[in-house]
Amino acid sequence: GESVGLHLPTLSVQEGDNSIINCAYSNSASDYFIWYKQESGKGPQFIIDIRSNMDKRQGQRVTVLLNKTVKHLSLQIAATQPGDSAVYFCAPGPNRDDKIIFGKGTRLHILP
Amino acid sequence: DAGVIQSPRHEVTEMGQEVTLRCKPISGHNSLFWYRQTMMRGLELLIYFNNNVPIDDSGMPEDRFSAKMPNASFSTLKIQPSEPRDSAVYFCASSLGLADTGELFFGEGSRLTVL
Numbered sequence: 001g002e003s004v005g006l007h008l009p010t011l012s013v014q015e016g017d018n019s020i021i022n023c024a025y026s027n028s029a030s031d032y033f034i035w036y037k038q039e040s041g042k043g044p045q046f047i048i049d050i051r052s053n054m055d056k057r058q059g060q061r062v063t064v065l066l067n068k069t070v071k072h073l074s075l076q077i078a079a080t081q082p083g084d085s086a087v088y089f090c091a092p093g094p095n096r097d098d099k100i101i102f103g104k105g106t107r108l109h110i111l112p
Numbered sequence: 113d114a115g116v117i118q119s120p121r122h123e124v125t126e127m128g129q130e131v132t133l134r135c136k137p138i139s140g141h142n143s144l145f146w147y148r149q150t151m152m153r154g155l156e157l158l159i160y161f162n163n164n165v166p167i168d169d170s171g172m173p174e175d176r177f178s179a180k181m182p183n184a185s186f187s188t189l190k191i192q193p194s195e196p197r198d199s200a201v202y203f204c205a206s207s208l209g210l211a212d213t214g215e216l217f218f219g220e221g222s223r224l225t226v227l
Contacts (some may be wrong), residue, residue: 019177034215036216042220042221043116043203043205043218043220043221044155044203044216044218045218046215046216046217049215053221065207088174089155099145099160099167099168100157100216101143101157102147102154102155102157103154104153104154104155105154105155
């Protein structure tokens with residue numbers, strides 16, 4: 001099965017700085033990867049995904065980098081804002097069984 | 113669109129009681145998922161349905177847990193009898209199908225406390 005791990009359980013970042021959340025995976029057959037954001041008291045919310053044939057994808061203030069050589073991906077958030085405080089999950093895209101397995105997540109804490 | 117609707121939002125019950133959690137997926141979505149979230153174990157997939165049919169229930173902890181989806185707009189997760197270790201936030205999520213995208217739409221969760 002897929003193993004998804006996160007390097008840091010908690011990340012503290014100064015407001016206005018850039019944030020980088022890292023994620024490692026073990027199954028090189030994953031076709032794509034997904035990032036979710038979970039704010040306190042809410043369910044996770046889809047942020048962005050990246051296909052395995054890409055090494056970078058940009059969204060609004062977020063950038064996903066994929067390094068297939070070392071099986072690592074990261075989520076970069078530019079100019080971090082208080083509203084970015086949340087737990088961030090990475091997950092491999094659904095396999096043939098159509099299910100998404102999440103890791104434990106990284107908590108992003110914004111310092112004033 | 114109202115999004116995925118779960119009820120109750122909070123439930124406190126005593127050990128041994130039956131608990132029923134309810135979920136209304138987004139209209140038109142054909143896949144429905146039940147997840148459980150705890151500090152220790154993170155977000156765990158319990159079971160998921162496609163077109164109202166259970167596809168994979170390998171994440172269901174034990175026979176005390178059961179889930180049904182009698183129609184496309186309603187699902188239940190039942191725990192009988194409940195135990196303190198079942199205390200968690202239970203999320204329901206729905207999607208159009210995951211063939212092309214991993215976008216799940218989650219409800220706001222049902223926080224269960226078993227005393």
